[in-house]
Amino acid sequence: MKVGICGCGWLGQPLASHLLGAGHHVVGTKRQPASAQALSETLATTVVPFDVMAPDYQSAAALLEADIVVINIAAGRRHADFDAYRDAMCAFIDRLAQAGVAHVLFISTTSVYGALQGQVTEQTATAATTASGKAHEHIEAHLRETYGEKGTVMRLAGLIGGERHPSTMLAGRQGLSGGNEPVNLIHRSDVIAAISAIIHQRQWGHTFHLCAELHPSKSVYYGWAAREMGLQPPEYQPSTGDGKWIDASQTLAQLGLNLRYASPYQMIADGQVTSDDPAPK
Structure with missing residues (x-):
């Protein structure tokens, strides 16, 4: 299949490498033309310049010819214009549909669950509270409306990865809130x-x-992790x-996956915090 990866950065670049190794034809994007050219040479595949906030679809024509597009575009900094991001992403989804792209996978965030408490499953209704969470909640709804199944x-x-x-980022900080709340983390490989x-x-719709799968408290885990990394532990x-904990057991069962890093402690304890190798297919 021809897979477009819109956003070949920290997650998208190793994803592109993995899919190329699996035999797919991959078209990637980077915002800057020079970065796109450099990554194209590194991956030995097509990487086109594309900025969703100022889209040039002529330059990104190869992306619109993909069978599947993975949208992996972060909103950016904390003080980003999330309304503009939301509108640009929805317009991009519309453009993909108009071009005849068959399937879209949108990489979203569990921040759409907002300040919910306790167990959160795939059936839990979203309750976004932050500007980022609300933007992602809206983009998800637009994708479902546009692409359906x-x-x-x-x-x-x-x-993590x-x-x-x-x-x-937390090392040495004091007075952090939510010390008893559970940690919700996932490794890039998984x-x-x-x-x-x-x-x-073909898990669409x-x-x-x-x-x-393991959710230690923030104070316990980040204190331990800082010490393991030779950093000053944060104070919570x-x-x-009680905070929320994300239960992904249904997703794992449906996809037939066993997490390589089922515990956040493995991500450091096994010396694998720098491992980028995706789990075996």
């Missing part, structure tokens, strides 16, 4: 395996979410609520 949403918990770990399974199994205040 030909579109799928994958909501991801907090992402390569050099990326929340402890590097995300790549799940996306690959959706494509290979679904809403999935992905998270490690006790939480006023």
